[in-house]
Amino acid sequence: xxxxxxxxxxxxxxxxxxxxxxxxxxxxxxxxxxxxxxxxxxxxxxxxxxxxxxxxxxxxxxxxxxxxxxxxxxxxxxxxxxxxxxxxxxxxxxxxxxxxxxxxxxxxxxxxx
Amino acid sequence: xxxxxxxxxxxxxxxxxxxxxxxxxxxxxxxxxxxxxxxxxxxxxxxxxxxxxxxxxxxxxxxxxxxxxxxxxxxxxxxxxxxxxxxxxxxxxxxxxxxxxxxxxxxxxxxxxxx
Numbered sequence: 397x398x399x400x401x402x403x404x405x406x407x408x409x410x411x412x413x414x415x416x417x418x419x420x421x422x423x424x425x426x427x428x429x430x431x432x433x434x435x436x437x438x439x440x441x442x443x444x445x446x447x448x449x450x451x452x453x454x455x456x457x458x459x460x461x462x463x464x465x466x467x468x469x470x471x472x473x474x475x476x477x478x479x480x481x482x483x484x485x486x487x488x489x490x491x492x493x494x495x496x497x498x499x500x501x502x503x504x505x506x507x508x509x
Numbered sequence: 510x511x512x513x514x515x516x517x518x519x520x521x522x523x524x525x526x527x528x529x530x531x532x533x534x535x536x537x538x539x540x541x542x543x544x545x546x547x548x549x550x551x552x553x554x555x556x557x558x559x560x561x562x563x564x565x566x567x568x569x570x571x572x573x574x575x576x577x578x579x580x581x582x583x584x585x586x587x588x589x590x591x592x593x594x595x596x597x598x599x600x601x602x603x604x605x606x607x608x609x610x611x612x613x614x615x616x617x618x619x620x621x622x623x624x
Contacts, residue, residue: 400552427610438513439553439599441611452611487553491610496541496560496603498612500553 398422400501402488408507414476417504421470421490427451428471429491429498430463434484445471478508511536511602515615522594523623528572528587530618532600535581540602542583543612544574547597556598559583560605570594595622 401420409415421428430442442461443453447468456463460479465471475482485505489498512535522528534540541560545553557568564576570593574585583600597619601612 429611431612431614438616439601439612439614441613444610451608455611489553496610497543497555497558498610499555500545502550502552 400488400490400499402486402501402504404504405502406505406507408509409478410509411480412477414474415478415506417473417475417486417488417506419471419473419488419501421488422499424492425490425499426468426493427491427498428465429489430471430473431487431489432484433487433503434481439487442473475506478506480508482506483508511540511604511613513600513602513613513615515598515600515618517618518616519619519621521621521623522590524592525589528585528590528594528620530585530598530600530620532574532583532585532615533581534583534600534602536602536604538605539576539578541605542574542576543601543603544568544572544583544585545599545601547599547617549596553599556585590622592622592624595620 403418428445433439441455444451445465462474485503487503489500491498514533543558544556559576567573572587599617600615
């Protein structure tokens, strides 16, 4: 069974540009989560999808971040326009319905210069 | 709000010695508890979890953790460290209320195993 995959693995962009991160969850997992780790800080929750609906987006830092999960399969996280403080590693995770164990992808390292 | 405390960002342990990583949480109700490990250039891998039932839980790679409600702790141990245990370890909690699945993480412990 394939795990959670994320694309790209690394992205370097300039301040003001737009970047879109993609996450493909484990097949059949209704729950999809985005987290972020800024250097030197703990991993922070961003949002939670159940199928295509946003269950909890309380961790989204501001309206420059837009997450979508059309069709309840893969998800994208767009940052527009990117700021220096958006640099970090963005993790995606998924879990089965009614299960609490979350399975994480390898992350996307975003560097904003 | 829930919070997790992991003291000591870097932990050095000799090969064959006990590995002990401490995790304390702050929560209004006993949460669900998790330990994750991240090996270099990989994603987070679930080591073990506690939801209900037996408070001593065993995980993969010889690790175990004990939930102590009175101490609000969930410390991770392994009797004998192996070189392959060098990685970063994260303690995480989530609210047992249904539908509230988000994880709150500690800052992580980078474990170095000394030959």
